[in-house]
Structures are given as C-alpha cells and as structure tokens.
Amino acid sequence: MEVRTRAPGKIIFSGEHAVVHGSTAIAASIDLYTRVALQISSDSENGEGLLKLQLKDMGLEFLWSIRRIREMLPDLSAPLPSQPMACSSESMESIAVLVEEQSIPEAKVGLASGILAFLWLYTSIQGLKPATIVVTSDLPFGAGLGSSASLCVALSGALLALSDVTNLDLSSQGWLTFGESELDLVNMWAFEAEKIIHGKPSGLDNTVSTFGNMIMFKSGKLTCIKSGMPLRMLITNTKVGRNTKALVAGVSERTSRHPDAMNAVFSAVDYISKELSTIIQSPVHDDLSVTKKEEKIEELMEMNQGLLQCMGVSHASIETVLRTTLKYKLSSKLTGAGGGGCVLTFLPALLSGTVVDKVIVELESCGFQCLIAGIGVKGLEICFGGSS
Template sequence: MEGNNKDLVFYYSAPGKAIISGEHSVVYYKNALVMALDLRTYCKLTLSKKQNGSSSDHTFIIENNQDNKTLIQILRLLLEYLVSNKEEIDFSTLQKQFPLVEEKDLILSYLFLSIFMQIYGRDKSIEDFINAFDEKISKNYIIKINLHSTLPISKGLGSSASYFTALSASLTKMFMHLLEVQELNEGYLKFVNQIAFNFEKIYHGTPSGIDNYIATYGNLLVFNKNHTSSLQIDKLPYKIFLIDSQVEKSTKKAVGRVREIYDDESLGTIGKQTIDMIGNVTDNIIKVFNQSHFDQNQFENLIRINQSLLRLLDLSHSSIEDIMSICMKYEIAAKITGAGQGGNCIAFVPETYNEAREREFIQELDSHGYQIIFAKLSQQGVKEETAV
C-alpha cells in the first residue's frame, strides 16, 4: 500500500496460465499440469478522500487508458438486495433483479460487495452493513480502478481468472484497510482464490478451479479438484511458444461439448475412456518431470498423444489442425492449451533446437497469419506491485 498526495494505492497483479496437460480431464477430477505465465493482469485501486460537499455519485470509477467511465450507482441497491437475501444467490437470478445493468458492471459491483460483506462479517444486520458501507466507503472515498493486462483475453490463457484474482487481491487489501481487519481467518491467499473461483463460475458454469488457483499461487503445479502440489523445476528444457489460432473460443461451450460426449450413451464409454486416457497421459508427464533425468522424447510423445485425445473430444478446429501440421513438419511437439475449439496452442521448442530452423518455423506460422507469444514460467502468483 503506497500513495501520493494522501491517496492510498492498492496495486496487485496475477498471472495467466498455460495448461501443459490435463485440460478438460481436470473437470472430471483428474490431475492437470499447469504453469503460470509471465503475462499478467494488473489492478490498481486508488482510494482518494472525498472533498467536503462532493456528491456520493462518484464512489467507484473505472479508469481505462483512454476511456473514463463512472460505474452506475447500483452498489447501494445491490447491497440492500444481497444482505436481505440469506441464501446463496446465483448470478442469473441477480441479473433478473437488475435488468438494466450491463453484465460487466453487475459482475464488478457484485465482486466489490461480496468482498466487502465477507470481510465485514456475515453475522451483521442489514443496517450495520448499509451504515458501514456509507460511513467507511461511499461518504468518504472515491475508489478508482485501473486495470490493464499483458495477457490476450479469451484465448485459453486464463485471462478471466487472472483478472478476478488481481481485482480480488486489491479489493481485499483495500477493505481490510478500510474495515481495520488485520487478518482473515482462512488467510489472504486462500480468501482471494475462493473469491476468484466464485466469479469464474459466473463465466464458466462449472470451472475446475485450475485457472484461479494458478493465478493465486503461481509456479508449476499439479492441480486436482481435491488436492494440489507444486513441482520444483528451475527451468523447462523448452522454449514455450503460444500460438494463437485466431479463432474465438468459448470455455463454456467447449466444456459443454465434452460433457455431451462424456454422457452420450450411444457412444458407449468412449467419452469416459478418453478422459481417463488424458488423465493417464498427464500422470505420465508428471512422472517425466519428477524423474532425475528429463526424458524429452517421452515428454514429446505424451504431448502428441494428448493432442490426439483432445481432438477426439471435438476440441480441434481447422486452424488448430493447420498449426499442428506446421508443428509436425518441424518436429515440434504441440497441443491445444485451455478449452480448445480455438484460442491458443502450446508448442515446446527444445532449448537445443536449430536456430535457423526455428526462424523458419516462426516465419511459416507467421505467413499463415498465426501470432506467437514467447512465454516463460512465472514463479509468482498474485503479487503486490509498486505504485509509480
């Protein structure tokens, strides 16, 4: 927390991710191997004291680089609605209550108030909540939110989780400060991870939780819906190329398609077996990482098998197939990363790969119109940034 001119700044960032193996099967309680990327979403909250006599209309301002927009004043109405409803509210019910509010504004307000209410304490009365909200926040402060990201959005690299995690991290610290809460029962990171997970559900329906987990904790992790562990590896023996298929994808749709195949009795157990095999491939990849000698050949075979299995689940696309055939031509192991049907592919270019051939590979992808991001593993999950 730093500030100029008496403003207080709460500035946090969270990374995106690339799934090395185990997308989709992770939804079915299999292990997944996931790495945090050095591409992040940054959320800077600036808390300024209101001048005497200023109206309370500008409690909440979202600053984008060019575009300044005041969030509509639904916060109080939303707060009244939330505190008067004791059951868990699903987002579609909430949307019906506030039909005139744009989805993204409603999500942001809901996130803001969810964190406020949890930190203030669920056992308080409606009046307590409203008074605390007015006294500690809306009467006294203007909160500016500045968000920016180095992560491509909606491309299978976990932008939504990185966004929710960075935002939750900053808002949590801000409310802890405003409500004079020193510590959270479950601990700060666990709290942030849980909030980000709840908001991922709004976008994705039934997310496994992998994206928010890696955004919170960073590093290279074996993630399972029931447990997680980190893998200690200083450096991958590969350069990571993230290749954008330029095709829009929807995680909800892709996860739904896999569910259809999984549940389709006319297909027998093909769906289930494919998910089991992806789980198996992932466990074998994890073994490769745990061995004292990293067996590149075995790793690359497993990545190719993984891609074939994802294809079986209808997660490919003609552009993805095109990328795969270029990778095959250059003998580079690659697969979809994230939900598939579009978005990004991950290609593993060995550190020892011939440089001239690597340039040709890049040129060929480029000539087909595919953009590449060269990404690195990030050890760090959510972290405080220095305000300038």
C-alpha cells in the same frame, strides 16, 4: 495509497476433457498477466465521489457516482472482506442495472459480466468509497488462457490489500506475496466473482492464478506441484471461437457410443499426466538431463494431442499449427476445450531464437496470434506506491 497487483493466466498442460471422465490433468500458470492499479480517494479528490473503472487496452472508461450505487444497493451493509459470500439474485439485478446504464459498445458486450463481477467485488470488499481502478492485460480475451480468472484474482487481491484483513508491509519496495491464509481468502472471493461471469466454473483457473506454479487435479482434488526446471511454450491463439459446452457434450456422446475405446483413451491420458508430473518435479543436474527430460515432455505432449484427436476436439486451425510446428521438429498440443482456441508448442531450452522467429512468422501469416510464455510462475503479487 495506491496498490498494484498482477495475477497470471493459465494453460492446461495435459488432461483436458479426460479430467471430466475421472483422469488426472495438469494446469500451469504462465507469465502473461492481468494487472490492476487501485487508488481509493477522498470525495474532494474525485469530484463528487466517483467510482472509475478504466480498461486501458480497450480504451474504455466506466464511471458511477457513489450516490447512484447507494441508490441501487440501499441494503448494502458494512463490508465483511473476511467472509466471501455468493452474490444474491437481488444484488445481481441491481448491479446489472448499473452496468446497463454504462451503454457498453455492442462489439464489447461480452465485457458486461466482467464489469458486473467488478462492481460486486468492489462494493462487497470496499463498500461505497470513491476510487479509480485501472486494468491492463497481456491475455487475449476468451481464448482459454484464464483471462477472466486472472482479472478476478488481481481485483480481489488489490481490494483486500487495502482492507484491514490482510497484513503486508506497506513500506516495502517491489512485488510482495500474501501468506497462505490470505491467498485462500483471495481465491474464495475470486471464485465467487468467476461464478458471476461463468455460472458454474470449476475453480481451477482462479486457483492457478492465485497460487501460481502448477496444479495437478483429479475428481475435484487439487494438488500444487513445483517444476524443477524452467519451461517455455509458444502459445498460438487461432482466434477461432469455440463452444466449450458443446465440445464437452460431444466427448460424452462419443463415450456413450464407444465406452470401452474411450475409457482406454481416458486411462492413457491419466498415465500421461502422472508421468508429466513426475518428470516436471524431478531435479535436473546438467544440460544433458534437461535435454532428456525435454524429449520425454515433447513425446507425452504429442501423445496427449493424438488422444485429444481421438476424442474429436481438434479443428482445422489446430491442425494447421501442428503441421507448421512439426516442420521445425517442435511438439504441439491444443490446450483447453479445443475446437479452435489456443495451441501449446514446447520450446526446448537450447532451441535457437532464429527457429522460434521463423515459426512465429509462418504462424502469424495464417492470421494467428503468437505469445511466448514461461510456465509455472508465481501466482498473485502485490506492490504499493510507485515501486514495481
């Protein structure tokens, strides 16, 4: 039996940085996915019993004999897929040895934590069965679009789909979704895997990827919201790496130097996120009402970007994207940590494709990567066999 899953990436629509200081933020899923194909095989099918992981986009394959995994994890008990638990430090050390034995190319050394998370998820949910797992992704690695969370969600979903704790019709054609309690289970496993990769993740990225649509969050409380209108963004990856921890610390330092001014900034961001949430959820009746709502969304995005500049998290590469899109009367804002990373540009429903093409040509001539994405799509989806 083969199972395939896909889990979306995410953007922060509004409220990044300010959310750390108590403001409301909105995150949304995007129709750029990480896809996982999982086939569990018998020993005879898979030589001497191998666990294979193929990272298709990178042309990398990793192989472990089941015998070697058993040697390194002798205390591995029967899997309990229904009970997500943290990876113990002993297991972490043993799995790290299995990853080190793979001699990952130096240029790809950042993948090690993701492979560690994969091995932990696999052995925790499926135990010591030989299998082949193929991973592909539309999402740029490390650009703040939730690539690691979507990997953890897609893996957790595939592994759980072939366990006895989920209930899906295996004969169904096309993409299926889990029920609410099963999605909760996927989300908990994905969060534990994210901890292996990031240490102390917020849990937001995996929640958006699992459940899809949009999530409003404030002081740790997450609320799912649904868009009443189709939304499209041009996402520009500046390819400039950034240190999220340092950027967050920089905002806190600025706040301690100018508490009143910065608290006013955070308060304004809170209002922007709440207003965006109201606009996005309200129904639309005709093209005119869509256009009016789009104009308000554009203004709020511009205001949010201005406030992010006040926080000191913009960057020369981000300003280049803002100037370029402004020439075409399009509204943009950074998404995520800032200091590089990605920029969102709102694409109104009636915008001509020719204009979009011109903007992309100009941005790509600066060395940036451009992706067009629908916003607020479904979360984790599953299909069996050859259907899709």
